[in-house]
Amino acid sequence: METAEWYRYFAEREVRERSPVYEALALGIAADSEMIELIDGLPRPKRQPNLLLAAVRFLGGPYDEFGRFREWTVRHWAEVRETMLARRTQTNEAGRCASLLPLLAALPQPLALVEVGASAGLCLYPDRYRYRYDDGPEIGPAGSPVLLTCRTNGKVPVPRRLPEVVWRAGIDLDPIDVRDDQAVRWLECLVWPGQEDRLARLRGAVRMARQDPPRLVRGDAGAALPDLVAAAPAGATVVVYHSALMPYLDARARDRFVALVRSLRAGGLPVRWISNEGSPRLPFLLPKLTAELPDRRLAFLPALDGEPLAMAGPHGEWLEWLPEPAGS
Ligand SMILES: C[S@@+](CC[C@H](N)C(=O)[O-])C[C@H]1O[C@@H](n2cnc3c(N)ncnc32)[C@H](O)[C@@H]1O
Numbered sequence: 001m002e003t004a005e006w007y008r009y010f011a012e013r014e015v016r017e018r019s020p021v022y023e024a025l026a027l028g029i030a031a032d033s034e035m036i037e038l039i040d041g042l043p044r045p046k047r048q049p050n051l052l053l054a055a056v057r058f059l060g061g062p063y064d065e066f067g068r069f070r071e072w073t074v075r076h077w078a079e080v081r082e083t084m085l086a087r088r089t090q091t092n093e094a095g096r097c098a099s100l101l102p103l104l105a106a107l108p109q110p111l112a113l114v115e116v117g118a119s120a121g122l123c124l125y126p127d128r129y130r131y132r133y134d135d136g137p138e139i140g141p142a143g144s145p146v147l148l149t150c151r152t153n154g155k156v157p158v159p160r161r162l163p164e165v166v167w168r169a170g171i172d173l174d175p176i177d178v179r180d181d182q183a184v185r186w187l188e189c190l191v192w193p194g195q196e197d198r199l200a201r202l203r204g205a206v207r208m209a210r211q212d213p214p215r216l217v218r219g220d221a222g223a224a225l226p227d228l229v230a231a232a233p234a235g236a237t238v239v240v241y242h243s244a245l246m247p248y249l250d251a252r253a254r255d256r257f258v259a260l261v262r263s264l265r266a267g268g269l270p271v272r273w274i275s276n277e278g279s280p281r282l283p284f285l286l287p288k289l290t291a292e293l294p295d296r297r298l299a300f301l302p303a304l305d306g307e308p309l310a311m312a313g314p315h316g317e318w319l320e321w322l323p324e325p326a327g328s
Contacts (some may be wrong), residue, residue, distance in 0.1 A: 003036050003039050003040055004029075004030045004031070004036050005030075006047065006048075006088055007026045007027070007029045007030035008026070008027065008030040009108070011023045011024075011026035011027045011049075013298050014298055015183055015192060015226075018194075018195065019193055019195060020190050020194065021063060021192075021193040021194055022049075022053060024122070025053060025069055028066035028069070029049070029066075030068065032070065034074070035070060035073070038074070038077055038081075039052065042085070043303070046085060049090045050190065050197075051087070051088070051089045051305070052080070052084060053072075054190045055080050055083040055087065055189075056069065056072070056080060057083045057189045057256055058083060058185070059079055059080065059083060061073060061080075063157065063193060067157070068185070088173070088174055089188075090118070090120070090174070090176055090187065090245070091190040091191070092119035092120045092121075092122045092176070092202055093122070093198070093202075093243075093314075093316065094122045094123060094125070094129060094148065095125070095198070095201060095226065095315040095316035095317065096123055096145055096186065096243045096244070096276060096300075096312075096315065097125070097126040097131075097148060097258075097316065098131055098133075098148040098149075098150040098277055098305070098316035098317075099243075099302050099316045099319055100123070100126055100274060100276060100302065100316075101151075101159060102128055102158060102321075103269045103309060104163040104274070105159030105161065105162065105163045107160070107163070107237050107239065108161060108165075108237050108300065109164045109239070110163075110164040110166040110235075110236045111163050111167075111237050111239050111241050112166060112167040112232035112233055112237065112238045112239070112274075113165055113168040113169070114168075114169055114170070114232065114238060114239065114241070115170040115171070115241055115242065116171050116240065116241070116242040116257075117171070117221060117242050117244070117245030117248065118170025118171060118175065118214070118216055119170075119172060119175075119187075120178050120183075120206070120209065120214075121175070121178070121209060121216050122178035122206070122212045124168040125166070125168070125208065125246065126162070126163060126184055127140075127141075127162045127163055127213075128140075128141060128208055129146045129148050129205075130142070130147045131149075132147065132148075132149045132150070133149075133150050133151075133152050133158045133319075134151060136158060139161070142153065144204075144208065145204035145205075145207055145208055146201055146204040146205050148201070148321050149317075150313075150318060151317065151318040151319075152318070152320070153318070153319070153320035153323050154320050154321035154322065156191055156310070156319055156320075156321045157321070166233060166236050167236060168214060168215070169215040169216070169228055169231070169232075170215070170216045170217070171216070171217050171219055171224045171225060171246075172216055172218065173218070173219070173221075173299070175215070175216035175217070176204065176216075177189075177215060177216075178206050178209045178210050178223075179210055184206055186204060187202060187206075188203075190269070198315065206241035212274060221242075221245065221249065221253070221257050222257050222260045222293070225240065225245050225261075226260075226264065229264055229271060236270075237270055237328060238269065238271055238272070239271075239274060240271055240272070240273050240274070242276070242277070243275075243276035244276070244277065244278070244284040244314070245277070246275075246277040246278070246281035253280070254282075258282070258284075258306075259282070261273045263304075272304065272307065273305050274303070275302075275303045276300050276301070277300060278299070278301075278313065278314065279298070279301050282301070283302070283308070285301050285303055285306075288307060288316070289308055289311075289322065290322045290323050290324070291311065291320070291323060293311065298314055299312065299314075300312040300313070300314055308322060309321065309322060309327045310322055
């Protein structure tokens with residue numbers, strides 16, 4: 001995708017109706033050849049809309065209106081560029097646990113969780129958040145600072161009880177330490193303006209995680225995975241999962257990663273695999289869908305062992321269970 005098209009896609013498919021401020025900025029950038037030329041001077045993976053917008057905010061630039069944003073960003077391009085090169089979009093969205101929970105709770109308990117692309121590890125605590133699906137009862141520990149709400153459609157198997165997690169660990173190229181204030185401020189800048197509920201959720205999840213920081217291993221998705229799986233305690237179902245990781249892997253790395261997870265499963269280990277990725281990212285899931293994808297909204301596809309079970313909002317805000325295939 002060309003850079004201008006990428007920014008337009010981001011505006012129209014990702015932030016429209018969620019962050020009008022970002023929609024206006026991204027459309028402005030897409031139509032501005034000078035800004036596109038600056039962005040094109042960066043390595044391709046660093047041209048991401050969310051990375052640029054977060055970098056400007058992190059540096060204290062204005063983002064309420066395109067003209068002011070543009071003027072400031074062009075003037076401070078050296079610093080913006082340096083920040084974009086030094087940092088990654090590592091948005092850590094605890095809300096995605098609402099998409100994962102029905103899948104996790106249906107597995108044989110207890111669980112040992114291995115998250116790949118864990119960022120600060122906030123999705124490693126599905127058992128520490130409170131949840132409410134539609135108007136149903138709240139589930140989860142009463143004292144949790146985070147309540148995840150989720151609208152459902154179809155026969156979502158909403159669990160009555162949270163999964164029992166006996167062990168958890170994550171892998172990331174660049175793990176974020178929840179105790180590092182600057183790193184947490186960067187995470188906050190990755191939340192889109194106007195999404196106060198996401199910001200509150202992030203702050204609550206960081207507060208919770210700071211009391212018991214997760215074990216995070218620095219490494220590449222594939223390279224670090226076998227050792228971590230082998231380190232999980234016997235007697236637990238090992239769940240290898242990832243959400244919003246695939247955009248960072250090119251097609252070959254993605255295929256290698258999927259083949260590795262399949263080989264771990266084929267090796268006789270009690271490993272289950274949950275993926276929660278945007279619909280274009282794991283194309284082998286698409287022919288298995290038993291419902292139409294939403295027209296203009298980006299949907300994630302929660303899948304177990306390579307079989308899609310649901311469609312979900314990118315931040316866990318909605319969850320639609322797929323009908324059983326005809327004849328099953
Ligand atoms: C968008 S964040 C998602 C974080 C978390 N899974 C969530 O859903 O909130 C993607 C994370 O994947 C990490 N990542 C990207 N490429 C990776 C790789 N090859 N190996 C391990 N982690 C990677 C990034 O550093 C980033 O923290």
